[in-house]
Amino acid sequence: MDELPVVVAGAGPIGLAAAAHLVERGLRPVVLEAGPQAGAAVAQWRHVRLFSRWSELVDPAARRLLEQAGWRAPDPDGYPTGEQWAAEYLVPLAEALGAHVRVNARVVGVARRGRDLVVDAGRDSEPLTVHVEGGERIAARAVIDATGTWGGPNPLGGDGLPATGEREAADRIGYRVPDVVGEQGRYAGRRIAVAGSGHSALTALVALTALAERHPGTKITWLLRRGAVGAVFGGGDADQLPARGALGLRARAAVQAGHVEVVTGFRTAAVERDGERLVLVSEDGHRLDPVDEVVALTGFRPDHSWLSEVRLDLDPVLRAPVRLAPMVDPNAHSCGTVRPHGAEQLRHPEPGVYLVGMKSYGRAPTFLALTGYEQVRSVAAEIAGDHEAAAEVGLTLPETGVCGGSGAFDVEPASPGGCCAAPRVLTLAAPGARP
Ligand SMILES: Cc1cc2nc3c(=O)[nH]c(=O)nc-3n(C[C@H](O)[C@H](O)[C@H](O)COP(=O)(O)OP(=O)(O)OC[C@H]3O[C@@H](n4cnc5c(N)ncnc54)[C@H](O)[C@@H]3O)c2cc1C
Helix, strand or coil, X not given: CCCCCEXXXXXXXXXXXXXXXXXXXXXXXXEECCCCCCXXXXXXXXXXXXXXXXXXXXXXXXXXXXXXXXXXXXXXXXXXXXXXXXXXXXXXXXXXXXXXXXXXXXXXXXXXXXXXXXXXXXXXXXXXXXXXXCCCEEEECEEEECCCCCCCECCCCCCCCCCECCHHHHHHEECCCCCCCCCHHHHCCCEEEEECCCHHHHHHHHHHHHHHHHCCCCEEEEECCCCCCHHHHCCHHHCCCHHHHHHHHHHHHHHHCCCEEEEECCCEEEEEEECCEEEEEECCCCECCCECEEEECCCECCCCHHHCECCCCECCCCCCECCCHHHHCCCCCCHHHCCCCCHHHHCCCCCCEEECHHHHHCCCCCCCHHHHHHHHHHHHHHHCCCHHHHHCCCCCCCCCCCCCCCCCCCCCCCCCCCCCCCCEEECCCCCCCCC
């Protein structure tokens, strides 16, 4: 089996880093990317600026490979956009990996050769078989699933399922941070409801506020499931990721300046049509004024459907590997308090199968690229048989006020303010304003 390749599903930052580590260890990766380019998911949020610096976004093994190919590293203190992360790092990295990376190759299944989920015999001795869209099958000694969660945005519905009428209103609901420059016609001068409390929602509020300043008819309503704004704006100046702290401060300023109407305790139950507009209705029957557009930024969830024939051990709540889940539970951990972890925490009953990167966190929103780079260093060492290096995990992550209990990117866990407070329109006083 040792002569077989290690299949890496997904050529995002973590899948490509996995490939770089495998190459360094003399193993043969085959990276299969569903999209038309490396970093296909990152390229879709090209207009969003990352809150991490370049120095926190380049994997060490990838850097060594790139430097051999003559790559010039960007300014380590600069903050790239998604477009720059893809164009200046991920695409060159895929080029340096050469024939190891294949695009337009979607993985649609993984199984133990000739054995379905139920069969015990041969799970240690038979290779894995990776099914690629179009019919190709690849025998593999191990499979690293780095397919992320970008393809699985959570619905608007407060109970995690689509709200009544949500699917029918899909033409007016966006599930990604809007590109208010590229899609100006869609948002300028319109009434927009933004749902969510994570980094993406704050990014959207700041961008839409800037649009509203240029196009005065633009009205923004911010919907929070929680009963109070609480820690939504994050760590501010205390955030060890300064760009992220600054985003929270800008979002707070936009709300305090009255550009954004805040409705707390709003858990969407239905989306109704009112002519060309949409009316959002909460679980307790509260109806909002009609809006033209809804931006639902309520988090992402992993897709395990194509892993149905391999034996995974997933946490019932987060859908993360069961040993990792308590370490990344957003109710208890911020990005900075996630302990370093590797192959041991990521293993499953199915030998040789690992979920890494954003997908490994399941529904937990606190994933950072640095964490993923350490995961794949350890997993590559484990697959190569270097158990000592695999076990020696080490990583210091920046502490942020944003992740702690409030949801880093987009998730709203049951949290401060409670799950069930009645909808309330809030006004936030500006600093120094009289109560
Ligand atoms: C808007 C936004 C901003 C972020 N900012 C930061 C930040 O500042 N700092 C930070 O550390 N982290 C940040 N993150 C979190 C995280 O680092 C990124 O999401 C990162 O892209 C995750 O890398 P990944 O490789 O796990 O997944 P992805 O980047 O999602 O890559 C997965 C790849 O797999 C492909 N794929 C999907 N399904 C299949 C399939 N079945 N077969 C083959 N290929 C498939 C996709 O096309 C994609 O290219 C941010 C995330 C978002 C969404």
